Amino acid sequence: MAFSARRAAREDNSADKLHLVTSERLYLVGLGLMDEAVQETQSVSSASKASAFKYRDGLIILLLSLIPLRRRTLAALRVGKHLVQAGKAWALDIPAEDTKTDVPLEFLLCVTLSRRIDVYLDELRPRIPNAARHDGLWVSNKGNPMDDGTIYDMVRRRTNEALGFEVNLHRFRHAALTFWSIHDPKTIRAGKALLGHRSFGTTQEFYIMAQARVAGRVLAAAWEQPLA
DSSP, X not given: XXXXXXXXXXXXXXXXXXXXXXXXXXXXXXXXXXXXXXHHHSSXXXXXXXXXHHHHHHHHHHHHHHSOOOHHHHHTOBBTTTEEEETTEEEEEEOGGGSTTSOOEEEEOOHHHHHHHHHIIIIIGGGSTTGGGOOBSSBOTTSSBOOHHHHHHHHHXXXXXXXXXXXXXXXXXXXXXXXXXXHOGGGGGGHHHXXXXXXXXXXXXXXXXXXXXXXXXXXXXXXHSOOO
């Protein structure tokens, strides 16, 4: 599973410096890291600290591929405060004071993501030294909550390893709108809530940029085809 996910994430790798990356490719990167972490130890219960960090990193990337939070909000997530249980699933309940735009965010997480969070919280997070000292969702190598700069650097490193180019945190937001504009452009206005924008005008700027990149890629592919 891990090999196929990482291989699929590498597909269609362009030499263009403005790599077109959409959410499904980033989802596969996160999924692949978590599967590799589990396979390395054969059993989640015997996972090493290194495997716990790999799983943590994959979970961060998977979460961002579905819900592209801003870096400060992502780093501030706390178990029991922002990450709360909603029946058998998990939900994000982020108050306005913890967002850049002072807009509260609420997301019910899908079953796949919720199950991965269960594994992380129950089996892997406790294996990181000093993790029990705080309720920060993402635990650093020093046992403290990861800061946004550390998360930023980790995501760039992990995506470069998987894709051959770096994807920074802000590009996850572009990736989400690119994915949306390709698969369901009629409901693109809902992207305002996903990205936590105050107005649709900001979302529309993302959408236009995404459409331009898609169009540019289609044109480039057309030029590469042999003439009839």
